[in-house]
Amino acid sequence: MDIDAILDLGTLSSDPLRLYTLATVVTVIVTTGLLAVLRLPGAWIPLRTWFVILPVALGAMWLGQGAWTLLVAVVSVLAFKEYARVTGLYRETLFVLLAYGAIITQNLFAYLGRYDVFMAIPTWTVLAMALVPIVLRRTEGMLQWFALAIVGAIFYGYFLAHLSYLYGSSTGLGYLLFVLLMTQLNDALQFIYGKAVGRHRWTPLSPNKTVEGSLLAGATIVGLTFLQAPIVFPGVPPWGVLVAGLIITIGGQVGDLTMANVKRNAGVKDFGAVLPGHGGLTDRLNSLMITAPAFAHIMGYLFGGFPS
Amino acid sequence: MSEPRFEYEPFPDLDLPLAARLGQYPRQPDLLLDTARALGRRLAATALRLQFRFEVVGAAPDLPRVAIMANHQSHLDTLAILAALPERDRRRVTVLAARDYFFERPAPALLANLLGQAVAFDRGSELAELHRWARLLPTIEPGWFLIYPSGSRKRLVPQAGLAGVLARSGWTVLPTALAGTAEAWPIGHALWRPFRTVRVTFGEPITDAAEHDLPRELLAFWAEHGHLVGAGALDGRPTEVPHEP
Numbered sequence: 001m002d003i004d005a006i007l008d009l010g011t012l013s014s015d016p017l018r019l020y021t022l023a024t025v026v027t028v029i030v031t032t033g034l035l036a037v038l039r040l041p042g043a044w045i046p047l048r049t050w051f052v053i054l055p056v057a058l059g060a061m062w063l064g065q066g067a068w069t070l071l072v073a074v075v076s077v078l079a080f081k082e083y084a085r086v087t088g089l090y091r092e093t094l095f096v097l098l099a100y101g102a103i104i105t106q107n108l109f110a111y112l113g114r115y116d117v118f119m120a121i122p123t124w125t126v127l128a129m130a131l132v133p134i135v136l137r138r139t140e141g142m143l144q145w146f147a148l149a150i151v152g153a154i155f156y157g158y159f160l161a162h163l164s165y166l167y168g169s170s171t172g173l174g175y176l177l178f179v180l181l182m183t184q185l186n187d188a189l190q191f192i193y194g195k196a197v198g199r200h201r202w203t204p205l206s207p208n209k210t211v212e213g214s215l216l217a218g219a220t221i222v223g224l225t226f227l228q229a230p231i232v233f234p235g236v237p238p239w240g241v242l243v244a245g246l247i248i249t250i251g252g253q254v255g256d257l258t259m260a261n262v263k264r265n266a267g268v269k270d271f272g273a274v275l276p277g278h279g280g281l282t283d284r285l286n287s288l289m290i291t292a293p294a295f296a297h298i299m300g301y302l303f304g305g306f307p308s
Numbered sequence: 309m310s311e312p313r314f315e316y317e318p319f320p321d322l323d324l325p326l327a328a329r330l331g332q333y334p335r336q337p338d339l340l341l342d343t344a345r346a347l348g349r350r351l352a353a354t355a356l357r358l359q360f361r362f363e364v365v366g367a368a369p370d371l372p373r374v375a376i377m378a379n380h381q382s383h384l385d386t387l388a389i390l391a392a393l394p395e396r397d398r399r400r401v402t403v404l405a406a407r408d409y410f411f412e413r414p415a416p417a418l419l420a421n422l423l424g425q426a427v428a429f430d431r432g433s434e435l436a437e438l439h440r441w442a443r444l445l446p447t448i449e450p451g452w453f454l455i456y457p458s459g460s461r462k463r464l465v466p467q468a469g470l471a472g473v474l475a476r477s478g479w480t481v482l483p484t485a486l487a488g489t490a491e492a493w494p495i496g497h498a499l500w501r502p503f504r505t506v507r508v509t510f511g512e513p514i515t516d517a518a519e520h521d522l523p524r525e526l527l528a529f530w531a532e533h534g535h536l537v538g539a540g541a542l543d544g545r546p547t548e549v550p551h552e553p
Binding site for chain 1: 326
């Protein structure tokens with residue numbers, strides 16, 4: 001595809017990947033310019049990390065479904081490893097290997113479009129994990145490791161693999177790009193609004209969450225969802241568009257708080273240090289763990305658009 | 309009846325960047341890195357044996373705590389000693405390498421750790437580092453260490469430092485001499501020169517090393533069995549290898 005075809009504005013609305021890639025490039029340039037002017041301390045490090053995340057994610061999508069699925073699988077495995085190291089589950093090798101297997105298998109069948117197997121894998125994963133204490137002939141701590149391994153396999157395997165599954169939507173890449181980019185924007189907006197005007201904290205799970213930040217981010221996301229509706233949600237009624245926006249903003253916070261709960265219980269600040277300015281991979285993926293499956297199943301049930 | 313509670317035990321290196329994680333000792337379990345290290349050491353040993361004429365004199369003892377102490381004048385030294393050991397012994401060797409040289413950036417840290425089984429030794433704060441190792445050694449599982457008592461490829465005379473700490477902590481010292489590595493990959497050269505002869509000589513293990521004058525005995529062993537590039541007469545005690553670019 002040559003550069004003229006990429007920049008052809010006439011056909012842009014029919015090609016969400018091209019549209020969102022250009023929008024991302026413009027957003028990054030504008031944000032960089034703003035930061036250069038405002039000289040906000042501490043903002044450059046997370047932005048520099050975005051300079052790596054965005055080309056990798058969008059590049060994989062441009063390469064095709066195989067590359068995207070591989071990226072999701074690899075990132076999910078590495079993020080699960082963070083979770084296992086934070087909780088101490090990583091010392092239980094058999095549980096960890098089963099979770100890795102579940103993550104890889106889940107993404108493989110998302111790639112193959114086998115909805116029946118995709119939905120059955122969590123069942124088989126739990127059954128396999130139930131065998132571990134029996135095989136190891138151990139009881140001490142086993143309930144804890146069993147529970148943590150199931151939570152990990154579901155969140156990092158089944159839930160995140162919906163990102164691979166969304167690539168195969170018959171409505172095109174619009175759904176996937178919408179979920180991916182709006183969820184990340186929702187996270188950023190909550191933080192920015194919270195810092196700027198947030199006064200009232202609403203949860204002990206995350207001291208950065210404020211009523212003002214959450215509501216303003218929610219309103220902005222719903223507004224942006226309606227703006228994108230003609231491209232991403234053609235044929236979806238306005239109430240459906242509203243549902244899509246609410247899934248992103250509410251689901252994103254639920255995912256964030258769920259993983260914050262894990263961190264608080266384990267007594268750590270971040271899941272890792274692999275993404276400077278962000279923390280670990282899980283600190284960037286936590287919201288997607290809820291928004292991706294919630295969006296896929298709710299929108300799929302209401303309006304179709306997925307292989308099944 | 310008391311209520312059972314979940315007890316979390318996060319890994320202590322969560323906040324460390326990759327290079328620092330690779331350099332830490334004791335190592336934290338890591339399925340990926342442990343597997344890569346197992347493959348890496350076999351790969352490096354095979355590659356070395358294919359590229360050089362390899363001679364091994366003597367054998368390593370079958371003891372739980374062994375400190376291999378070798379002369380050091382080339383990047384090939386570690387790989388040569390690992391290649392000279394059977395896999396059973398090779399897998400339990402931990403190599404102490406300079407933090408400032410190998411463990412400040414991910415790429416050299418990965419190479420040193422995965423091919424050479426290296427962990428970091430901080431030459432910059434040597435006294436504090438020696439105290440740290442002296443506290444650590446009695447608490448760890450039995451294992452083998454490979455150290456270079458001279459502390460640098462550009463120095464010939466062994467220092468008492470870590471060698472003394474290991475000796476006093478009950479580690480059996482295995483004097484080891486290398487010959488040919490300095491010519492096969494000289495200091496200052498970007499690449500090695502294949503098809504040369506490399507010889508690794510294992511001496512008699514010293515089980516009561518704390519009672520010995522280790523620097524003198526090691527230097528004598530190296531001078532007899534190794535090839536100390538730049539060394540004059542032993543009693544001259546050369547301290548520096550002639551300058552190379």
